[in-house]
Amino acid sequence: MDSRRDTAIAAAAITARDLIGGIVIAVALGSLADASPLPFVARRVFDGVVALCGTLLAGRLWGQDMATLAHVPDARGTARLTALAVGPAILAAGAILAAIEPAAVARATRAGYSIHFVYSVLFVPVAGIVAAVGAFALGVGLNGRALGMRLAANAGAAALLTFLAVDLLMYALGWRVGAPNAGRRATMLVVTALSASAAAIAAGGAIGARLGRAVDRSVAVGSA
Numbered sequence: 001m002d003s004r005r006d007t008a009i010a011a012a013a014i015t016a017r018d019l020i021g022g023i024v025i026a027v028a029l030g031s032l033a034d035a036s037p038l039p040f041v042a043r044r045v046f047d048g049v050v051a052l053c054g055t056l057l058a059g060r061l062w063g064q065d066m067a068t069l070a071h072v073p074d075a076r077g078t079a080r081l082t083a084l085a086v087g088p089a090i091l092a093a094g095a096i097l098a099a100i101e102p103a104a105v106a107r108a109t110r111a112g113y114s115i116h117f118v119y120s121v122l123f124v125p126v127a128g129i130v131a132a133v134g135a136f137a138l139g140v141g142l143n144g145r146a147l148g149m150r151l152a153a154n155a156g157a158a159a160l161l162t163f164l165a166v167d168l169l170m171y172a173l174g175w176r177v178g179a180p181n182a183g184r185r186a187t188m189l190v191v192t193a194l195s196a197s198a199a200a201i202a203a204g205g206a207i208g209a210r211l212g213r214a215v216d217r218s219v220a221v222g223s224a
Helices: 002-034 040-069 075-110 115-143 145-172 187-223
Strands: none
Touching: 002 040, 002 187, 040 075, 040 115, 040 187, 075 115, 115 145, 115 187, 145 187
C-alpha cells in the first residue's frame, strides 16, 4: 500500500511539474509574442511553433520522468512515444474545441441551454480523452498495449471526473462561462486552467497508483 501511495504522489508531482509547467511556459512565451511589435502573421506563426515545441517537450519530459519512476531501462523510448501522443493530443483537442464551440453554443442557446452547460459537455469528455491518449502511450512505452489500456482507463476516468468536479465547484462559486461580465474576469480561461490542471494531476496520480500496484505485486512475489 505504501508503494502505491508513494508512487501515486510522485507521479502526480511529475505531471504537475512537466506537463502543467511546460504548458504554462509555452503560454507565457506566446503572450510575450502577442505583446511584441511583430506583424500579426508572424505572431500567429510564432505562437504555433511555441505551442507545438512546448507540448512536445512537455510530453517528452513527462514520459521520461514517469519511465524513470517506473524503473524502466529504456526511458528515452517511452519519452518519444509520449511526446508524439501528448503534444498532438493537446493541440488537436484545442483546435477541435475552437472549431465546434461557436456552432454548439449557438444551437444550445436556441434550445434553452446555458453556455456553461455547453462548455461542460464539450470540455469534460475531451479532458478524459486527452489524458487517456497520453496514458496509453506511456503504458505502451513501459510494458506494451495491455498496460497502456489499463493506464488509459484509469487516467481517462480520473481526468474526466476531476475536471467535472472542479468545473461544477467553480460554477457553484459563481464562475459561470457565458454569464454577464464573465469575459471581464476571463471566466472561461480561469475555469479551464484550474479544471485542466486538477484533471492532469489526478490522471498522473491514477497512473502512479497503477504503477505502484505493480510494484507491490512484484515485492509480494519476491518475498513469497
